[in-house]
Every structure is written in structure tokens, then in C-alpha cells.
Amino acid sequence: MQSSQQHVVEITGQSLSIEQAVSVSRRGAKVALSSDAIERMSRGRRILEEAISRGERIYGATTSVGPKTTASISQANTAEFSRRLLRTHNAGHGPVAGKDVTRATVLHLLNSLASGTTGARPVLAERLVDALNADRPIAMHLWGSMGQSDMSAMADVALALFDDIELEAGEALALLNSSAMSTAVAVLSFVDLHRLLQFSTLVGALSMEGYAANPSIVSDIALQSRPFSGLHRHGVAIQKYIEGSYILSQGGPRNLQDPLCFRSMALIHGAAEDGLSFSRQQIERELNASQGNPVISLEHGGLAAVANFDMVTLCMALDVMRLAFAPVVTSSTERLAKLVDTTWSGLAIGLIEEDGIGAPGFNGVALFHKSITSEARLLTAPLAGELASSSHSNGVMDRASLAALGGRRGLELADIGKSIVAMELMVAAQAAELRARKPLGKVTSQLFAFARQAIAFAAAGERPPNVQPLLEQLERNRDAVDSMIASQN
Missing domain, CATH: 1.20.200.10 (Fumarase/aspartase (Central domain))
Known part of the structure; x- marks a missing residue:
């Protein structure tokens, strides 16, 4: 991968281009979160938390997922549910993605979180920024996605980067419910x-x-x-x-x-x-x-x-x-x-x-x-x-x-x-x-x-x-x- 250390791609959640994705994934460009993106993420988190406090049923935040959607998740069990949700979907095996594909995947996940529409906190996006800028290696498997989110591949990424963070309501799903790997290979x-x-x-x-x-x-x-x-x-x-x-x-x-x-x-x-x-x-x-x-x-x-x-x-x-x-x-x-x-x-x-x-x-x-x-x-x-x-x-x-x-x-x-x-x-x-x-x-x-x-x-x-x-x-x-x-x- 060629170095592009003097070039910094600003992540806004709204304007990521193909050229920027290639610059980060293949030429080693650094990334930085825009101040607007941080503000949007904070606002999105507040909206989600207010809905939770009103007692609304929210998929993946106050309920389980898939065939267990009818099961409610108490806020006391949020961290454990998040931990199990990531591990349940971590079925990855087979070929491991190349470095450029993995970096493009992490970049797209970062851009998605930066939009504020997932309800994830800025701290998660900042962890992705650090991983890209440090060129942190991640073993992400290519098999397992049916095109309704790349859940197995995204579980590889989430467990590699967030295993030491206690995720809050809805954040595990925000990490999993992404087609960042599909978009990266595209x-x-x-x-x-x-x-x-x-x-x-x-x-x-x-x-x-x-x-x-x-x-x-x-x-x-x-x-x-x-x-x-x-x-x-x-x-x-x-x-x-x-x-x-x-x-x-x-x-x-x-x-x-x-x-x-x-x-x-x-x-x-x-x-x-x-x-x-x-x-x-x-x-x-x-x-x-x-x-x-x-x-x-x-x-x-x-x-x-x-x-x-x-x-x-x-x-x-x-x-x-x-x-x-x-x-x-x-x-x-x-x-x-x-x-x-x-x-x-x-x-x-x-x-x-x-x-x-x-x-x-x-x-x-x-x-x-x-x-x-x-x-x-x-x-x-x-x-x-x-x-x-x-x-x-x-x-x-x-x-x-x-x-x-x-x-x-x-x-x-x-x-x-x-x-x-x-x-x-x-x-x-x-x-x-x-x-x-x-x-x-x-x-x-x-x-x-x-x-x-x-x-x-x-x-x-x-x-x-x-x-x-x-x-x-x-x-x-x-x-x-x-x-x-x-x-x-």
C-alpha cells in the first residue's frame, strides 16, 4: 500500500467519494471526523435514548433481533445482549479479505456511523478513525453475507475493535447491520x-x-x-x-x-x-x-x-x-x-x-x-x-x-x-x-x-x-x- 500520510480525508457521513475510499484503502490516507459529524452522532444518540426512555419498542435496542424480535431487552442486560449478539453472528471462516478491502470496509462503517442515523456514540467512530490511522490489522472473512447486511464480516470487525468497550443500546446492531464489506468490494x-x-x-x-x-x-x-x-x-x-x-x-x-x-x-x-x-x-x-x-x-x-x-x-x-x-x-x-x-x-x-x-x-x-x-x-x-x-x-x-x-x-x-x-x-x-x-x-x-x-x-x-x-x-x-x-x- 502506497503512503499518503500528508493527505487527510474528512469524514462527514454524507460526502464520501470513490476516490477518497481508494485513497484510504490503497494509498494509506489518514482520516478525521468532521465536527458536524460528531454533532450529528451526538444528536442521533439523544433521539435514540429519548425514544428508549419513552418505552418505545426499538429493534435491536429494546428488543432482540431476527426470529426473537418479540423478546424484550431490559437496559440492565444491554451490555450482555450486545456481547452475545456480536458473538452469535461471528461465524466467519474461509478466505480473509485483503488489506485494501478491510480498510475500505472500516472506512465505510465509519462514514455510516458519522451520519448520525444509527444512534451510535461518537466514541465508536473515533475508535474506527484510530484503527485506520494506525493501520491496525483486522482479520475479516469474506464469506457469509447474503446481501442483507454483512453480519458475519462486520462481527469480525466489531469484535476486533470494540471487544473492550461496553456497547450501549442499539450500538451492536449498528455495527452488525451494515453492508460495509459489500460496498467496499463494490x-x-x-x-x-x-x-x-x-x-x-x-x-x-x-x-x-x-x-x-x-x-x-x-x-x-x-x-x-x-x-x-x-x-x-x-x-x-x-x-x-x-x-x-x-x-x-x-x-x-x-x-x-x-x-x-x-x-x-x-x-x-x-x-x-x-x-x-x-x-x-x-x-x-x-x-x-x-x-x-x-x-x-x-x-x-x-x-x-x-x-x-x-x-x-x-x-x-x-x-x-x-x-x-x-x-x-x-x-x-x-x-x-x-x-x-x-x-x-x-x-x-x-x-x-x-x-x-x-x-x-x-x-x-x-x-x-x-x-x-x-x-x-x-x-x-x-x-x-x-x-x-x-x-x-x-x-x-x-x-x-x-x-x-x-x-x-x-x-x-x-x-x-x-x-x-x-x-x-x-x-x-x-x-x-x-x-x-x-x-x-x-x-x-x-x-x-x-x-x-x-x-x-x-x-x-x-x-x-x-x-x-x-x-x-x-x-x-x-x-x-x-x-x-x-x-x-
């Missing part, structure tokens, strides 16, 4: 997938040069014919990447009509961009929305029993985000397949000149690429339609949104997507060099040189290089890649 998977999409377009531009594709697909005429902002963004990006390329000159393109994996690339990536824009909007709203039950109104001084813990909105945003990548990754594997196939590319079979031995060249790479692309495509399947009943005997908890699973699949998709795009880059570089047409584009030539720093051209008789050095190069030199991507602006 934020991080969005950021990773959005960057992957931009990089995919850059690599696709080099594939166009390796294939000697027709650039008319990103002409002004083509882009203006369909009024979609994503198409325009990625079409213009390709224009910038291939500026000065031989494929823009007379006789550069080989075909009038290329396969759709080339011809529709700006359309496909643009559609994904539009889907991601919708998902970003929903995720950022979720960062600052109430996820608890009950919810306290600071304006009206009252409480309402709600279903704000139901993450159906987040789950659907994640579904849109992942589904957008199905055509992105399958088009990538089709471009790679066309590049290694002499019938389509017009280049040597398998992109390696024959030396009399008959080795298949990059054809094996193409098969591997299809395999991991199939895995990635399966990760894009939507989850909002799943019927995963969480019904107890009282029939209250009878549906689930599976948002946490959607976010985890997003992170996995971004991870496998790196290999998919890196392999396309490796093959595109081989094809471009074998075709020996110059010049390459203003930016694609930089990308080609970048790839060659990690992997060499496979000459006759040589086997294709392994993509791992290129993946490591991409990770070590993220700034260089981001600079190439940003050159479209």
Missing part, C-alpha cells in the same frame, strides 16, 4: 474494472495495427452516427492511440470489413463504459446511504423500521458492471484467435515463422486465452435474480440480494481480466512486429516498446514467451500505463 472492483476497460481499449488499438484493421470504425462519421457517450469516449481514445499509424494511410487496412471483434470494439467498450457509469453512480450513492434498521431522522427526531439493509440496488449495479465485460473479454479472445490464425491475419501460422520443425507457435496461447476468458465470462452472470432464501421460522428474513458475492466476483473478474488483456498485448506486439508495417501510432508505439521491455519477439524456431513477465511489468509500472491511457485526453 468500490474496489469498480475501480479495477474501469481501469481494465481503459487499458483494454489501448491494447485493442495495437491489435488493430497487428491485424492491419480498418480504422474507419473510429472515424468522426462513425462516432457521430450513434449518440452514445461511451462509444464517443473510446472511439476518440482509439483515434488518439493510433494517430500517425500506417493503418490510417492509403493501403494501410487490409479489408473493407474486418471481423466484428475489431469492427465493433469501440461499440463494445463504449457500451461497457456506459454501464460502468451507471454502476459508479449507484455505488457512490450507496457509500453515503443509510444501510441500517431502524433509521433515525435527525430532522424529524424520530425513528422508522426499514429495510435499508437490503442491498438490491448495489447488487444490480454490480450485475450491470460485470455483465458489461462479457462482450469485452470475448471480443478480446476473438481478436487474439484471428491474429494467430494465418487465414485471418495473413501472417505466419501461429505468428512464428516456420523453421522446418512445425511447432504451432502462439496457437497454444490462444487456447489458454479462451480458457480463462470462459472463466471470466461466467463471472459476469447476474445475481439479482437469485432466490437464496434466508427465511427463519418467523418468515421475516425471506430474500437475499447477494451483493457481497457480486462484489467479490467483480474483484475476481478484474484479476483474471488483467491476464486476458496482457495476453492480447503479447500477441498484438508479436503480430505488429511480424507484419513489419510502420509507423505504429503515437501511443501504440509506446505500448509496443513497453511490452518489449518485458518480453522479446519470438523468432523462427523459438517458443512464445510466457506472459508472466509482462504482467509483472504492468504492475510495477502502473504510472507508465496510466500515462499512456491518459494521453487520449
Whole structure:
């Protein structure tokens, strides 16, 4: 995790952004509670305590939870009930979240408490601030959430940070009844997938040069014919990447009509961009929305029993985000397949000149690429339609949104997507060099040189290089890649 010690993110409970979440979770930025947030938390606590003193039945504060909602909790037993409530839901096992996911989870929980709508005291928020600023390690398990609060994961966090604090009425539920982990993985998977999409377009531009594709697909005429902002963004990006390329000159393109994996690339990536824009909007709203039950109104001084813990909105945003990548990754594997196939590319079979031995060249790479692309495509399947009943005997908890699973699949998709795009880059570089047409584009030539720093051209008789050095190069030199991507602006 990179250090960002001079940068402090102010937590207001109302204005947390995706960029701030990434700054804290991955770059080590410090956090501080705003004075307004402290005042709102104090006011929310007073409203809750006044309702308790009036004898109102309040879920999780004066009553038990779930199937035991009818059981009343006396204030004398509040601390013990809170202790048991956290331990009852502490069923976590399986994979432990990465440090960035855990920090993003704690940050979102902090922002939620800072809103004042949960009734938690400022002292709890201050403990979360201290944990983030001290970079305190927390073992939080990823399994167990059905999208109606991440109770098992949140129990891990609560027991790690508040086991020595006597919680007051409603506070244990405020800690548990949160989808902070689902929201955290949503934020991080969005950021990773959005960057992957931009990089995919850059690599696709080099594939166009390796294939000697027709650039008319990103002409002004083509882009203006369909009024979609994503198409325009990625079409213009390709224009910038291939500026000065031989494929823009007379006789550069080989075909009038290329396969759709080339011809529709700006359309496909643009559609994904539009889907991601919708998902970003929903995720950022979720960062600052109430996820608890009950919810306290600071304006009206009252409480309402709600279903704000139901993450159906987040789950659907994640579904849109992942589904957008199905055509992105399958088009990538089709471009790679066309590049290694002499019938389509017009280049040597398998992109390696024959030396009399008959080795298949990059054809094996193409098969591997299809395999991991199939895995990635399966990760894009939507989850909002799943019927995963969480019904107890009282029939209250009878549906689930599976948002946490959607976010985890997003992170996995971004991870496998790196290999998919890196392999396309490796093959595109081989094809471009074998075709020996110059010049390459203003930016694609930089990308080609970048790839060659990690992997060499496979000459006759040589086997294709392994993509791992290129993946490591991409990770070590993220700034260089981001600079190439940003050159479209």
C-alpha cells in the first residue's frame, strides 16, 4: 500500500467519494471526523435514548433481533445482549479479505456511523478513525453475507475493535447491520474494472495495427452516427492511440470489413463504459446511504423500521458492471484467435515463422486465452435474480440480494481480466512486429516498446514467451500505463 500520510480525508457521513475510499484503502490516507459529524452522532444518540426512555419498542435496542424480535431487552442486560449478539453472528471462516478491502470496509462503517442515523456514540467512530490511522490489522472473512447486511464480516470487525468497550443500546446492531464489506468490494472492483476497460481499449488499438484493421470504425462519421457517450469516449481514445499509424494511410487496412471483434470494439467498450457509469453512480450513492434498521431522522427526531439493509440496488449495479465485460473479454479472445490464425491475419501460422520443425507457435496461447476468458465470462452472470432464501421460522428474513458475492466476483473478474488483456498485448506486439508495417501510432508505439521491455519477439524456431513477465511489468509500472491511457485526453 502506497503512503499518503500528508493527505487527510474528512469524514462527514454524507460526502464520501470513490476516490477518497481508494485513497484510504490503497494509498494509506489518514482520516478525521468532521465536527458536524460528531454533532450529528451526538444528536442521533439523544433521539435514540429519548425514544428508549419513552418505552418505545426499538429493534435491536429494546428488543432482540431476527426470529426473537418479540423478546424484550431490559437496559440492565444491554451490555450482555450486545456481547452475545456480536458473538452469535461471528461465524466467519474461509478466505480473509485483503488489506485494501478491510480498510475500505472500516472506512465505510465509519462514514455510516458519522451520519448520525444509527444512534451510535461518537466514541465508536473515533475508535474506527484510530484503527485506520494506525493501520491496525483486522482479520475479516469474506464469506457469509447474503446481501442483507454483512453480519458475519462486520462481527469480525466489531469484535476486533470494540471487544473492550461496553456497547450501549442499539450500538451492536449498528455495527452488525451494515453492508460495509459489500460496498467496499463494490468500490474496489469498480475501480479495477474501469481501469481494465481503459487499458483494454489501448491494447485493442495495437491489435488493430497487428491485424492491419480498418480504422474507419473510429472515424468522426462513425462516432457521430450513434449518440452514445461511451462509444464517443473510446472511439476518440482509439483515434488518439493510433494517430500517425500506417493503418490510417492509403493501403494501410487490409479489408473493407474486418471481423466484428475489431469492427465493433469501440461499440463494445463504449457500451461497457456506459454501464460502468451507471454502476459508479449507484455505488457512490450507496457509500453515503443509510444501510441500517431502524433509521433515525435527525430532522424529524424520530425513528422508522426499514429495510435499508437490503442491498438490491448495489447488487444490480454490480450485475450491470460485470455483465458489461462479457462482450469485452470475448471480443478480446476473438481478436487474439484471428491474429494467430494465418487465414485471418495473413501472417505466419501461429505468428512464428516456420523453421522446418512445425511447432504451432502462439496457437497454444490462444487456447489458454479462451480458457480463462470462459472463466471470466461466467463471472459476469447476474445475481439479482437469485432466490437464496434466508427465511427463519418467523418468515421475516425471506430474500437475499447477494451483493457481497457480486462484489467479490467483480474483484475476481478484474484479476483474471488483467491476464486476458496482457495476453492480447503479447500477441498484438508479436503480430505488429511480424507484419513489419510502420509507423505504429503515437501511443501504440509506446505500448509496443513497453511490452518489449518485458518480453522479446519470438523468432523462427523459438517458443512464445510466457506472459508472466509482462504482467509483472504492468504492475510495477502502473504510472507508465496510466500515462499512456491518459494521453487520449
